[in-house]
Amino acid sequence: MSALHLYNTYTRRTEVFETLLPGRVGLYVCGPTVYGPPHLGHVRGPVVFDVLRRYLEFLDFKVRHVRNITDVGHLVGDVDEGEDKLQKQARLEQVEPMEVAQTYTLAYNEMIRLMGVLPPGIEPRASGHIIEQIEMIQAIMDAGLAYAVNGSVYFDVLAYAQHHEYGKLSGRVLEDLIAGAGNEARELEGQEEKRNPNDFALWKKADPEHIMQWSSPWGKGYPGWHIECSAMSRKYLGDVFDIHGGGMDLLFPHHESEIAQSTACTGHNPARFWVHHNMITINGQKMAKSLGNGITVDELFSGKHPLLQQAYSPMTLRFFILQAHYRGTLDFSNEALQASEKGLQRLWKAAETASGLKAAAHNEYDVNAIVAACAAAMNDDLNTPQVIAQLFEAARVANLCNDGKLALDAANIEALQQLFKVWMEDILGIRTESAGDDQALDGVMQMLLDMRAKAKADKNYALSDEIRNRLSALGLVIRDGKDGSSWSRN
RNA sequence: GGUCGGAUGGCCGAGAGGCUAGGCACAGGUCUGCAAAACCUUCUACACCGGUUCGAAUCCGGUUCCGACCUCCA
Incomplete structure (x- = not known):
């Protein structure tokens, strides 16, 4: 439309x-x-x-x-x-x-x-x-x-x-x-x-x-x-x-x-x-104080409620809400929230990947087709689930390009970056939640990652594993990627 | 009882007469000291019974089940 x-x-x-x-x-x-x-x-x-x-x-x-x-x-x-x-x-x-x-x-x-x-x-x-x-x-x-x-x-x-x-x-x-x-x-x-x-x-x-x-x-x-x-x-x-x-x-x-x-x-x-x-339901029933099945937002964010298997972040909740059309009921469950959480992280990573893509001389994918699909979906009575589906398509394109399996020229890379900025951040309002605002912690973690990288280079796996395990016990997860390691709170 | 809306693959959820929704999970693969993660690929479903049609998950009729509102409610 x-x-x-x-x-x-x-x-x-x-x-x-x-x-x-x-x-x-x-x-x-x-x-x-x-x-x-x-x-x-x-x-x-x-x-x-x-x-x-x-x-x-x-x-x-x-x-x-x-x-x-x-x-x-x-x-x-x-x-x-x-x-x-x-x-x-x-x-x-x-x-x-x-x-x-x-x-x-x-x-x-x-x-x-x-x-x-x-x-x-x-x-x-x-x-x-x-x-x-x-x-x-x-x-x-x-x-x-x-x-x-x-x-x-x-x-x-x-x-x-x-x-x-x-x-x-x-x-x-x-x-x-x-x-x-x-x-x-x-x-x-x-x-x-x-x-x-x-x-x-x-x-x-x-x-x-x-x-x-x-x-x-x-x-x-x-x-x-x-x-x-x-x-x-x-x-x-x-x-x-x-x-x-x-x-x-x-x-x-x-x-x-x-x-x-x-x-x-x-x-x-x-x-x-x-x-x-429409309403949010829980086990198919409207959530209402009078029914005693209400989960407060605060409980969701902290995970402190008998029905919750874990805490869910504010952006996970936002994403969960937008993955359903606003006029349909939306049924709450841990499984559904966890699916949203993972999907959202995939999108964030892809957006980051998109920001670092290198342009090819020729072009094999028209990113503007995704943009057009996003606009058409929003124009059709705010069909945010379809916009999100398009964002996942954009994520796939970004990842393929990053793996060298798909060539994008400079204009299309720019369009891809804009797509995440405009449609994911500005319009859907989905912004990255920074893992740590704590600069000291960031510095300490970077130091540990550097030390662990050195240990690995020296094939001192006992030490590198100890660093990983002890951080893991503190709720800090290390992931080894192709271009070095990164960390996050579990 | 009245009015209105639903029933989609293991889960969540789009779509709406012929053309892939998407995510998560599962499976296969790539990567990797190991593990995890990440990425790629794959998985073809529309409550039931009739009907219309060349063709129906999508239209029509009926059945069953579920929900919302009718009272405060986001």
Whole structure:
């Protein structure tokens, strides 16, 4: 494909990506609710949309990337009678809600930074945009599509549905929702206040003991979950913007409600493209805190979890995520992670090999064919697995050339080097993790390698083996190559 | 129960009417004091039953199994 195509959940079709304004892209992505340590599932979205953002920038778009932090507003919804998620956690830990939010916001950002995710241009917090949310709620009320009851405000789904489609994004039929509404599962707090069980909260009245609360025209309270994204995306990207992204589990009710809120307020679906990534599963099941099968990112990086056979590096995780298409589920397993780890190392080595290739007078391989294939794959709804397959083809070419089995001229060698730089590093964001940043250690290791080389030259194998074995016991592996030895942490 | 999506070789995962996905593992080879590593080569699969077609993993119908959403969720 010669132009970027994206699957639009709203239309259920793959469409040519066209921007509202020439050369500019407004991209809003739903960020995490920061009430616990980030797990594997939290990290897929940031990586997927980081690659989208990088690719858009590669295509010379100026991207305004907004990713929010939800630090207020989620209702627990079950036995806790609408208690705010953040507040609940805070009570357990005996700290301020904002302290909890800050702790996990920092943890989240640190984890994805390690994975090479570029920071968004704007990272708004829900708690910092209460005024905007109140204004938006007021506008929806002014439009006659929301009502206040006893200090809370609810969105009037039935009134809205008279003039707009409700349920299109998530493929839901309102009649079915109404029919299913009587089910036993719907015992939400405040249900008796609603005109219709499908109405959702825009503003919730807070009890006096509720720590997180703000003044509003309807009394002290706090905003509903869905309104924050509507208010913040509108503030920074306008009434209508190009791409709204998030996980598929947010389709309903979150994104459906966002569309309803924005439409009620501005008359428009806020996003031209709705892009959703699929879930990470473990043994075929969604990873979720409530299911107790979550592995935190920190546990993955340290290897400290019963399900983990070893630690996996941040780039291994990134590579693992990108080896699957973003709209498919991705099943976690040690075997799969280990396969990614090895494949990634092969790519890195090949990139290094490519940087040292010597040009031949004639040429036997057209590297630009690989480049074209990479572009076609990305344009086809971000098919990163195919881009990676092309990178492995490039690795093969680099290795063959290095072995003298394939001739490349200067132009093609240059193209090959650029291929790794542009497609692997810049666009997929896969960068080398340096084995040791410790210069002293590097120096010591080089000294030992030199001494061992001398021992080998003297056929003193007892000594050379001792050096290798003792380093191995320390977790430092020596590999003998054709052009000398190298080392790495196991 | 409703809505939607899946079932691909030992594992992970692309593709989508005829043409190699790719990675990992396995096997063979090159290299090597030994070992490891690295590199090259190889391995031909699409849940089941019907149908459409010159031709189906890919389209249609049915069956079985799995998952997601419908309630907070990346």
